[in-house]
Amino acid sequence: MQIVFWILIFxxxxxxxxxxAWFTHKYIMHGFLWKLHKDHHHKDHDSWFERNDAFFIFYAVVSMSCFYLWSYExxxxxxxxxxxxxAYGAAYFVVHxxxxxxxxKMFRKANNWYAKGVRRAHKIHHKSLGKGDSENFGMLVVPFKYFKK
Known part of the structure; x- marks a missing residue:
């Protein structure tokens, strides 16, 4: 029975x-931590890494803390x-x-309706180079209006 609870919790x-992801992006990344997220919208350096990558590190630490609490406590x-x-972080990394x-350089030829919709929605979000005035949504669940035939 415990495995059912594990699956449901997961x-x-x-x-x-x-x-x-939506909340963090709208209110934190485009809010008080815009300084970290800004280089994701307008790259101002030559590095492969972005200051924006700090958000991945935060969620990785939260996940690892959970593993610690399970394993040692x-x-x-x-x-x-x-x-x-x-798992969400891995899915987000692959999609985003x-x-x-x-x-x-992977998944370049993916051209189905979902792939086109996700690309279209993200392109509209990145139209704005500023802190405000950009549409925000999740990464795996995108508003239906972006999925055109």
Missing amino acids: LGVFSAMEFM GIWYCLPIGLGIM DIFIHQRF
């Missing part, structure tokens, strides 16, 4: 991370929480950094 956390539900955060921004 799926719940993975789903909740889509909200967290015996808090059983911290394992599916940590795995849910980690690899597929959309092509930080690694």
